[in-house]
Amino acid sequence: MQLQSIKTSVITVQDHGIRPILDIALHEFHDGDILAVSSKIVALCEGRAVPLEAASKAKLVVQEADLYLPTTVSRYAVYLTIKGSALMPWAGIDESNSDGHHVLWPSDPQQTANDIRAYLCQRFLLRRAGVIITDSRPLPLRWGVTGFSVAHSGFAALHDYRGTPDLFGRPLRMTQANIADALAAAAVLVMGEGNEQTPLVRLSDLPFVMFQERDPSPEELVDLAVSLDDDLYGPLLTAVDWQHGGEQAGTG
Numbered sequence: 001m002q003l004q005s006i007k008t009s010v011i012t013v014q015d016h017g018i019r020p021i022l023d024i025a026l027h028e029f030h031d032g033d034i035l036a037v038s039s040k041i042v043a044l045c046e047g048r049a050v051p052l053e054a055a056s057k058a059k060l061v062v063q064e065a066d067l068y069l070p071t072t073v074s075r076y077a078v079y080l081t082i083k084g085s086a087l088m089p090w091a092g093i094d095e096s097n098s099d100g101h102h103v104l105w106p107s108d109p110q111q112t113a114n115d116i117r118a119y120l121c122q123r124f125l126l127r128r129a130g131v132i133i134t135d136s137r138p139l140p141l142r143w144g145v146t147g148f149s150v151a152h153s154g155f156a157a158l159h160d161y162r163g164t165p166d167l168f169g170r171p172l173r174m175t176q177a178n179i180a181d182a183l184a185a186a187a188v189l190v191m192g193e194g195n196e197q198t199p200l201v202r203l204s205d206l207p208f209v210m211f212q213e214r215d216p217s218p219e220e221l222v223d224l225a226v227s228l229d230d231d232l233y234g235p236l237l238t239a240v241d242w243q244h245g246g247e248q249a250g251t252g
Contacts, residue, residue: 005190006200011041012099013049018042018112019119025200029120032206034130036187037116038199039150040094042106042133049101057093060102065091065245073240081245084109084150085225087237088137091245097195109133109151114215117153128211130154130203134184136193147188149180156210157224179209180224 008025015021021041029035043049050060058079061068065081068091074080081091083105092105106112113131120129131153136145149157157180161172187201228237 001186001203002205003186003190004202004204005192005196005198006202007198008041008200010197011044011199013044013047013101015041015045016047018045018116021045022116022119022200026202029124029126029129029202030204031126031128032204032209032211034132034155034183034203034206034209035116035120036132036134036184036191036201036203037112038188038191039092039106039109039133039135040097040103041199042109042112043103044098046107048104048106049098050104052095052100052102055102057090057095057102060093060104061091062243062245064093064104067242068245069240069242082242083245086137086148086150088135092135092137096193105135105150106133110153110216110221113151113153117215127213128154130209130211132180132184132187134188134191136188145193147185147191149178149184152180153215155179155212157216157220159208159210183209 006025008021011021018037018041026035058071061079061081065079065083067082069080071077071079078089079091080087080089083091094103095101113133117129117131120126120131132149133151134147135150136147138145157178159177159179161175161177164172166172183203187203190201191198228234231237
């Protein structure tokens, strides 16, 4: 696997589209490549940013989260949230590299991933092109943040080992490799978290990726998400009193 970080101009809320950025910054892209795109630049291009003085972060978290826990349960006074089937603090809202704004998540990251894949196929005359919209989050029992896939398109996100034998012929019962998250983690590592100014990464030489000449189906997207009750960590996740965010805020 090869990863190439791609430098862009400084992207702010004054930018109004991801394609002009890709037109300038992305000089080559080949059949079987995957483009990782930071969710932050997608959000900025969509105007999904609120000046720091215009709204409190707490109010935005309750507005943006699917589920949240109040800051009183955290020794660090952090909102713990679930958004888009992902566990993270602050509903993904961030102020770093944002020029005085709270940056929210993109409005529809899956549609953005699909649109960028179509753009890449058209511009570079390709059949197999992959896209990952990335973000980063801390993992339980680990310091530091790790990249993960917010949305993907053009390849199978999961590799299912269930029913196949291990080295000694023992059938695997539960193992599925999350290809999208693993690639996102590698890409975010290369992007950096500071002032690197490289919110794009081109991934190539990916023989383990099963490309699809289409967007992921609704069924495939459903299969990626796990309910709280079905999650392996369900005993922990269901033992707390989650509050509903978004349109349901204050009703649950």
